[in-house]
Amino acid sequence: MLQASEYNIVEFLDWFRRVKDFAKVEERKTLVKTIKASLLYAIAWNLFILSFAIAIASLWFFEGVRSLLVFLVIFLFAPYLTLYLLSLCTFLLNSVQRPIERIIINKAKEKLQNHKALKIGIAGSFGKTTMKEIIKTVLEGSKNVAATPDNKNTPLGIARFVESLDGDEEILIFEMGEYYEGDIKKLCEIISPDIGVITGVNEAHLDKFKNIERTAKTIFELADFLSKKEGTKVYVNKESRSASESAAHIKNENKPFPKVIYYGHGGIEEGGGNWKVEGAETNLSGTSFILKNNKEEGVVVRSKLLGLHQIGPLAVASHIAQSLGIKLEKIELGLKNTKPFKHRMEPREDAGGVLVIDDSYNGNPDGVKVAIEFLKEIKDKRRFFITPGLVEMGRKTEEVHREIGKELANTGIEKVVLIRNSVTPFIEAGLKENNFKGEVIWFESSLECFSSLPKRTINNDLLLYQNDWPDNYS
Structure with missing residues (x-):
């Protein structure tokens, strides 16, 4: 522990x-x-x-x-x-x-200062790893790209990654973690990014930040740093209210940089014109849509990623690729190569014809919401939503989990499986308050759930495992 x-x-x-x-x-x-x-x-x-x-x-x-x-x-x-x-x-x-560690970090900082690669920094309460992997996959077919491995997003983790660089990379992509005020600022001072992506702001780590405003301020330290460099831009998730509000303050300051570009389900919004999404569809095979710019030129997006929430990140990767002069066919090929990442809406078929979607690394309110929205679209299977709840929600713990119960009740999901701990009773309360018609199944531990649940499933069932309750929480 x-x-x-x-x-x-x-x-x-x-x-x-x-x-x-x-x-x-x-x-x-x-x-x-x-x-x-x-x-x-x-x-x-x-x-x-x-x-x-x-x-x-x-x-x-x-x-x-x-x-x-x-x-x-x-x-x-x-x-x-x-x-x-x-x-x-x-x-x-x-x-x-x-x-x-300070010596290692300072050496990495010096190495990056002399590195000529374009540096992309990704910050946010959720979706950082997925955004990083999507951008990397789309760009690496045309550019020499390196990105921080897994979810290594601390100063030391990034410094270790920098040690491994050859020096001839054209694009470097960094996932930036935040736990306390000043964390993103420190990482920016090491990395010195040219492009920023802010995936959104929510209650993740609220136990440490105490309020959403402090979380947003910390994440937007990325935009503050970019304002000191010429030619910078920052992509902001417009569907995250706290992120959009913080981005509006940047625009009101009338600073020349960074250029603020919004993204979301609808596509890309920038000063010179919008990139619109048309014909968006998602199912168990993946997500597809057409991204058209103001000249009516279209990027055909076909990805194995699950869920309409992937439209925004795919659009960001397409936009960055086009700004780097990558040809359309190369972009489309890169988009086609994107696939579910480990423990993030990752599907697999178990014995007995049961489809499992592993979403155990999406432990935040937005991650839960998009998982539930995805299940809502699946009509031809008996659906199980399995969760131990979320950690680090601070004073919003009860509110967040009652809302999860409400969203589950409104989807028509057949089975909700809860792991007994300090937060899941609030999910049950939300289910009851909203007249949930399905069955609630309780297990005393995750291990009991994993061993016993297969006895309750049949061919063609769909199981979505949402979040993993860390060992160091009770």
């Missing part, structure tokens, strides 16, 4: 304080055996063994009842003593590690 909290001592101790029954804590992720993790693991066991050795030794050093009392006190408090001593060791290791 210490590793799952990224060695954040405060978060680790907070988790320890929250857990009421450690027997019910699910251990679905294994320890990644880094040098730091292995060292702390060894320290923890040695501290634990030492505590018990002292407890046993106390039986010889003291006499009578006193020896038994000392033994019991040490025995009972050994786990807590180990915990806090381990936290102290983590603090000391972090103190040594941070200066080393």
Whole structure:
């Protein structure tokens, strides 16, 4: 759990304080055996063994009842003593590690300053990895493109990626993570992006940011940085209200840069004319539409990505590609090569003819909404929506989860499967308040759900797994 909290001592101790029954804590992720993790693991066991050795030794050093009392006190408090001593060791290791990390990050910053590639930075509460992968896939058929791997979006993660660069790349794409105010600003100072993409602002990480305004301000540190460079532009998801409102403030400031370009289901909106979407369709095979510019030239988009919410990111990739002078047929081929990414609306067929859509990495309100909207369009299957709910919703936890229940009730979904924890009762309440006609199925843990649910399914069923409840939450 210490590793799952990224060695954040405060978060680790907070988790320890929250857990009421450690027997019910699910251990679905294994320890990644880094040098730091292995060292702390060894320290923890040695501290634990030492505590018990002292407890046993106390039986010889003291006499009578006193020896038994000392033994019991040490025995009972050994786990807590180990915990806090381990936290102290983590603090000391972090103190040594941070200066080393700063050196690595500064080297990466210097390397990027001398790198001539066009740099694209992607920030937002959701959809960053998907946006990054779509842009990369569309551009890499014509350009030498490199992008941060998986969801590596911290200063150190980006610095490690920069270490691997050859130096002859033409396009560099960076996913930028935000957890606290100033995070995006720090990443911009390392990367120095030329193009920004803001995928949207919602309640993700509200537990840390406390309010949406602070979240938006942090994400729009990307636009603030771009305003200091000539020739920059930023794509903003117009369907995210908080993002659109923040972008409007940029326009009101009348700064020459960045140029603000809106995107969404309708296409692209920019000062020189709009790119409109026509004939949009989505099903279990993918998404298709035509993107036409003001000259009535059309890009035919055929993608294996699922859901109409993919239109905006596909349109952004098309627009960037055209601005780089990539030929139409190359763009269309790149779009055709886009496919579902791991754990993000990723379909697979299980034994018995059951279709599973793995959406376990889309743990945010917008991700839930688009997943439900997609299921609403599927009429020829019995649909299961499986979720443990969302984490880090802060003071909006109840409101967000009741709204999920409401949206599910309005879709006509046949089965809602809930994993019992601190938030899923709010989903059930939302379902009841909106007269849900289907069946609610409860499981005590995700592991129980995975093992038992196949017994309830039949051929042609559709199961959508939405979000994955992290081990370090209860």
